[in-house]
Amino acid sequence: MTTTYVLRGVRPLGGDPADVVLAGGVIADVAAPGAASVTDRDAAGAPVDVVEIDATDHVLLPGLVDLHTHLREPGREDAETVASGTRAAAAGGFTAVHAMANTSPVADTAGVVEQVWRLGQEAGWVDVHPIGAVTVGLGGERLAELGAMADSAARVRVFSDDGKCVHDPILMRRALEYVKAFDGVVAQHAQEPRLTEGAQMNEGVVSAEIGLAGWPAVAEEAIIARDVLLAEHVGSRLHVCHLSTAGSVEIVRWAKGRGIDVTAEVTPHHLILTDDLARTYDPTYKVNPPLRTAADVEAVRAGLADGTIDIVATDHAPHTREDKDCEWGAAAFGMTGLETALAVVQDTMVDTGRMTWSDVARVLSSAPARIGRIDTGAAPQGRPLEVGEPANVVLVDPSATRTVDARAQATASGNTPFAGRELPGRVVATFLRGRATVLDGAPVAAPAGSSAGAPTRGGHR
Numbered sequence: 001m002t003t004t005y006v007l008r009g010v011r012p013l014g015g016d017p018a019d020v021v022l023a024g025g026v027i028a029d030v031a032a033p034g035a036a037s038v039t040d041r042d043a044a045g046a047p048v049d050v051v052e053i054d055a056t057d058h059v060l061l062p063g064l065v066d067l068h069t070h071l072r073e074p075g076r077e078d079a080e081t082v083a084s085g086t087r088a089a090a091a092g093g094f095t096a097v098h099a100m101a102n103t104s105p106v107a108d109t110a111g112v113v114e115q116v117w118r119l120g121q122e123a124g125w126v127d128v129h130p131i132g133a134v135t136v137g138l139g140g141e142r143l144a145e146l147g148a149m150a151d152s153a154a155r156v157r158v159f160s161d162d163g164k165c166v167h168d169p170i171l172m173r174r175a176l177e178y179v180k181a182f183d184g185v186v187a188q189h190a191q192e193p194r195l196t197e198g199a200q201m202n203e204g205v206v207s208a209e210i211g212l213a214g215w216p217a218v219a220e221e222a223i224i225a226r227d228v229l230l231a232e233h234v235g236s237r238l239h240v241c242h243l244s245t246a247g248s249v250e251i252v253r254w255a256k257g258r259g260i261d262v263t264a265e266v267t268p269h270h271l272i273l274t275d276d277l278a279r280t281y282d283p284t285y286k287v288n289p290p291l292r293t294a295a296d297v298e299a300v301r302a303g304l305a306d307g308t309i310d311i312v313a314t315d316h317a318p319h320t321r322e323d324k325d326c327e328w329g330a331a332a333f334g335m336t337g338l339e340t341a342l343a344v345v346q347d348t349m350v351d352t353g354r355m356t357w358s359d360v361a362r363v364l365s366s367a368p369a370r371i372g373r374i375d376t377g378a379a380p381q382g383r384p385l386e387v388g389e390p391a392n393v394v395l396v397d398p399s400a401t402r403t404v405d406a407r408a409q410a411t412a413s414g415n416t417p418f419a420g421r422e423l424p425g426r427v428v429a430t431f432l433r434g435r436a437t438v439l440d441g442a443p444v445a446a447p448a449g450s451s452a453g454a455p456t457r458g459g460h461r
């Protein structure tokens, strides 16, 4: 039996309290409280379950869309699987994620991206849109089969060597030219490799004091400056991954002012954490790009508030205990983020008065869906909350607070930098095309009509 959900007294973006009805996979009605039309029969006359949810003072957002998620499958299923990572995504309020290509094997062929796409469908928690590698094996030497990935069942539109920078300017130019044919975008991990050899943390006062090799801001900014000029030269679309410095914000602001087709993302952790945390020598805080200074944090917040930075993307980077529980220099770069992203954005941008919930819907849903070109087509994401639109929505209680418990998260890895920290807001429920993936703040056992929750490990190698 299918289920109709009635969200009573919810606060739609910018509007008065309303009852919102999710039925038949779409937003079926938005009505004044008490006036919604709810039937216990579907269009074909079959009985449906009607579930009422008291959503008083809750905010209803379009399902969140992450442009930058590491799901680790294939290859590192000990850190995360498509099933565990997408369950974490649903718990965080997401209905779609873009899966980064730095898997093993690398997602550089139609075969691998189709495998990831299929695993996402089987899991059923969110829509998984694989990102294709720019170069074969992330080797930075030969372009991967971008066209074949674009034409595959996975319909790849975002290409990235994330984890590595496409540092050869000729290759970068060719990639930018190539993706124009199918309206794709190159998402650059901006890291000048020579300037960051052996680098462990942000180069600055703290690195000098504690004696860890520094990673200068210019190593990020020099690549972004080069790439916006290349994008202008070839008339193509560039996306800047995890921008982290004040100078990077300035360059993107300048490029946009010039009409260059560039978009940029900031991670939740770069909106709130600083390189002071390296003093703990706790590798949980080791991440690429590194945590920067308080002045950089202020600059990325201002850039997000004024639209210079288009989106927040999690860069959810799960790592096993073995890869993180070691001395700083030997530990892997990366931190998880899917289950805390919305809370960090609320904390840093909404509760500080710098953004409205409508802005949150833009930076965490409609804009990333647009950049990834998943806002149209058969299963659009990031669309407005209007009657007839697919019911990809997340119900948030902004007045709740929670203390982050790493072990209670859905991700298979424990490397959250927010363990023990109190964060605002709670994802009460997430719906993917009208089907609940999260209810009462917890992922549902197995989303109906999917094989989520069933073991996938080992069955698809």
Ligand SMILES: NC(=O)N[C@@H](CC(=O)O)C(=O)O
Binding pocket: 070, 102, 162, 163, 164, 189, 286, 287, 288, 289, 315, 317, 318, 333, 334, 335
């Ligand atoms: N962000 C990280 O520190 N690590 C990412 C790679 C990346 O996003 O560059 C990873 O794959 O672990």
Ligand SMILES: [Zn+2]
Binding pocket: 162, 163, 164, 189, 241, 242, 288, 289
């Ligand atoms: Zn990266």
Ligand SMILES: [Zn+2]
Binding pocket: 068, 070, 100, 162, 163, 315, 317
């Ligand atoms: Zn990444």
